[in-house]
Amino acid sequence: MSIYVVGLLWVVGAAIVAGGLAYLVRRIGETRGVVDNTEAAGQVFTLVGGLHAVLLAFVLISLFDGTSVAEDGSFREADSLVAAVWAAQELPDSEGVAAQARAYAREVIEREWPKMSEGAEIDGAGWVMLEGLRTEVTAAEATDEWTVDRKTEAIDQLWTVYQQRQERLNNADGGINAVVWFALVAGAIMAVALPLLFGGPKPATYILIVSILAGTMTLLLFATQQLQNPYGGGAQVSPSAFESALERLR
Numbered sequence: 001m002s003i004y005v006v007g008l009l010w011v012v013g014a015a016i017v018a019g020g021l022a023y024l025v026r027r028i029g030e031t032r033g034v035v036d037n038t039e040a041a042g043q044v045f046t047l048v049g050g051l052h053a054v055l056l057a058f059v060l061i062s063l064f065d066g067t068s069v070a071e072d073g074s075f076r077e078a079d080s081l082v083a084a085v086w087a088a089q090e091l092p093d094s095e096g097v098a099a100q101a102r103a104y105a106r107e108v109i110e111r112e113w114p115k116m117s118e119g120a121e122i123d124g125a126g127w128v129m130l131e132g133l134r135t136e137v138t139a140a141e142a143t144d145e146w147t148v149d150r151k152t153e154a155i156d157q158l159w160t161v162y163q164q165r166q167e168r169l170n171n172a173d174g175g176i177n178a179v180v181w182f183a184l185v186a187g188a189i190m191a192v193a194l195p196l197l198f199g200g201p202k203p204a205t206y207i208l209i210v211s212i213l214a215g216t217m218t219l220l221l222f223a224t225q226q227l228q229n230p231y232g233g234g235a236q237v238s239p240s241a242f243e244s245a246l247e248r249l250r
Contacts, residue, residue, distance in 0.1 A: 003234055007222050011215045018192055018214030022207045025196045045194040052187035056220055059180065063227035063235075070171045070230035071237045077164035078241035081105065082248050084137070084157035090150040091140035097154075098249055100133040105246040113239040116172040117232035130165065134158050175228045184224065188217040 081101055088097040107126050115122055137155055142148040176184075192214045198206065226234030 003226065007219065007226075010222050011219050014218035015211040015215035019207050019211035022196055022210035023203070026203050026206060045191070048187065048194060049191045052184075052191050055180075055183060055187065056224070059176065059184065059224055060220070060227070063176075063224065066171065066174070067227060067230040067235045067237060070168065070235075073164050073167050073171070074237060074239070075241040077161050077168065078105070078245035080157045080160040080164065081242075082245050084133075084154045084161065085249055087150045087154035087157060088137055088140065090147050091137070091142065091154070093136070093140060097133065097136045097140075100129065100136055102246060102249050104129040104133060105242045105249065108242045109239045109246070113231065113242075116168075117229070117236065119172070119175075119229055119232065122169055122172070126165070130158070130162060172229070172231055176224065184221060188221060192217055 081104065085094075085098050085101045088094050091097070104126065107129055112122055112126055134155070137151065137158060140151060142151045192210065195210050195213060198209075223234070229235065230237050
């Protein structure tokens with residue numbers, strides 16, 4: 001099912017539930033004085049809603065930045081892999097280095113990326129391939145100043161691959177802390193619950209306001225959930241950088 005359809009169902013469902021609760025509270029409140037609490041509830045809503053908005057904005061901005069960082073990091077890792085192979089072309093057995101690099105790129109595309117998108121644990125096969133690639137480069141004999149320079153460059157580029165790979169795996173294992181999720185969900189519930197105590201002369205308008213607020217809160221929480229894994233959900237940073245690198249290494 002499309003992510004947009006799922007999101008729409010969540011938003012509409014939350015709006016309907018909140019609207020139904022608002023209708024029941026309004027019917028009961030007319031006879032029990034609940035609608036007279038508008039001023040007091042409004043003051044509390046301003047505080048709760050403001051704090052929740054600040055927290056939610058901070059989380060969403062961090063997730064958006066994290067997605068951009070993850071995408072940029074994948075291109076740096078793939079570009080450094082290609083640069084290492086190009087630098088090693090002046091060394092003996094450069095084809096062995098290129099073969100190891102192609103195998104590493106395929107490992108990332110075919111096995112690691114699907115696991116990262118699902119939030120599954122990544123095994124050590126990629127690290128073994130990267131270590132084999134480093135071994136190929138360090139074992140190559142450098143006979144003059146030019147080949148020594150090319151060998152040093154290849155090793156430096158492989159170190160960048162190592163760093164970006166570690167960052168990529170850390171991003172895949174990340175996500176939002178459970179405490180932050182609790183604060184986001186609890187804050188959203190309280191922000192929607194407080195307007196249920198509001199009064200007003202028009203019940204239909206009152207119900208519509210509560211429904212829109214609930215739908216908006218649900219939409220923002222859904223967006224947060226989709227963005228917490230930069231390689232899956234709504235973010236879905238693709239392995240296009242490694243696919244491009246694989247094409248250049250053939």
